[in-house]
Amino acid sequence: MSASGGTKAIIAALVANLSIAVAKFVAAFFTGSSSMLAEGIHSVADSGNQLLLLIGGKRAQRGRTKEHPFGYGRERYFYAFVVAVVLFTIGAVFSIYEGFHKLSSDEGLESPVWAFAVLIFAIIAEAFSFRTAIKESNAVRGSQSWVAFVRRAKSPELPVILLEDLGALLGLIFALFGVTMAVVTGNPVWDAIGTLMIGVLLAVIAIILAIETKSLLLGEGAAPEMERQILAALEGSEEVERVIHMRTLHLGPEELLVAAKIAVAHNDSAAEVARGIDEAEQRVREAVPIARVIYLEPDLDRTPTTTSG
Known part of the structure; x- marks a missing residue:
């Protein structure tokens, strides 16, 4: 993923969520x-999440230090994991709590036209943000399915924004369902049901994000196709007879460590091996x-040879 593409999607989502949050709180006050x-709390949480992703991207650009000789690229993974935690604790837990609280309340909706107007505006704004995230993702996901893209992407920003925007759109639909049913039936329980649906949705998305970003935090190797390219490049060198074994590790979305033991000819001189x-x-x-970080260890090929006859 290009850093510019991820940043563009984050900023689009941030602008949409800030404007939507204000509108939702106004509607909540009147209705x-x-x-x-x-949904207002959901948008605030999403806005905070986008700020976290921007901070993570900025901090990841710091140079190497003595304490962190491989740099800070994986900070982007850390902040993406924090996003999952924030989405769960603030968005999901609050929505579920508010839904159960509303179940025991007999208060009906007032001025529902506010809710309908804000929900329509929010759906349009979120659709614009989601469209931007889809456009930027399509530029890098290639032939992968959307599920594969979210699971295999080494850059966390676009998958996070995609899931957040999808959750936001579904959440708005749930809120519209709850408000509409409450107005049609005159029963405020429907509003509470819509709130609970939003909470469960956010919890599911937060868990998915946590699982995927945890894997990145622990350290993932290069994609299979990329490993095949590295092997081909190594074994295509004149002085390398074969790769005995190889390990790869993402130090960040755009930085890969390659460590390999390579077999060289028995009669090569030290100068020839170095070259x-x-x-x-x-x-x-x-x-x-x-x-960008490559460690190659030369060794002799000790593979047993078989003779015929």
Whole structure:
């Protein structure tokens, strides 16, 4: 994922959520709708999440230090994980609490036209934000399905924004359902049901985000296709007979560590081995530009040979 594409999607979502949050709180004040209040808190949580993603992207750009010799690229994973925690604790827990509280209340909705007007405005704004996230994601996901893109993306920002925007749109639909049923039936319980549906939705999205960002935090290797490119580049070097074994690790979305033990010829001199390693590193960087940290250990090929006859 390009950093500019992720930033563009984050800013679009931030602008949409800030404007929507204000409108939702105004509607909640005039209508007394718990669904609208829950959606207002949802938008505030989303806005905070976008700020966290921007902070993570900025901090990840810091250079290497003695304490962090591989840099700070994985800060983007940390802040994406914090987003999942915030979405669950603030968005989901509050909405579920407010929904159960509203179930025991007999207060009906007042001035429902406020709720309908704000929900329509919010759906349009969220659709614009979601469209931006889809457009930026399509530029990098290739032929992957959307599920595969969310699960395999090494850059966390676009998957996070995609799921947040999807959750926001579904949440608005749930709120519209709750408010509409409460107005049609005159029963405020429907508003509470809509609030509970929003809370459960946010909890599910938060859990999905937590699982995926946890995997990135723990450390993921290169995608299979990228590993095949690295192997081909190494074994295509004249001084490398074969790759004995190899490990890869993402130090950040755009920085990959490659460590490999390579077999060299028995009669190669130290100078020839050193030259071969330099050439192999150059080939890897040309094939996979994000392979910025490469460690190659030369060894002799001790694979047993078989003789016929």
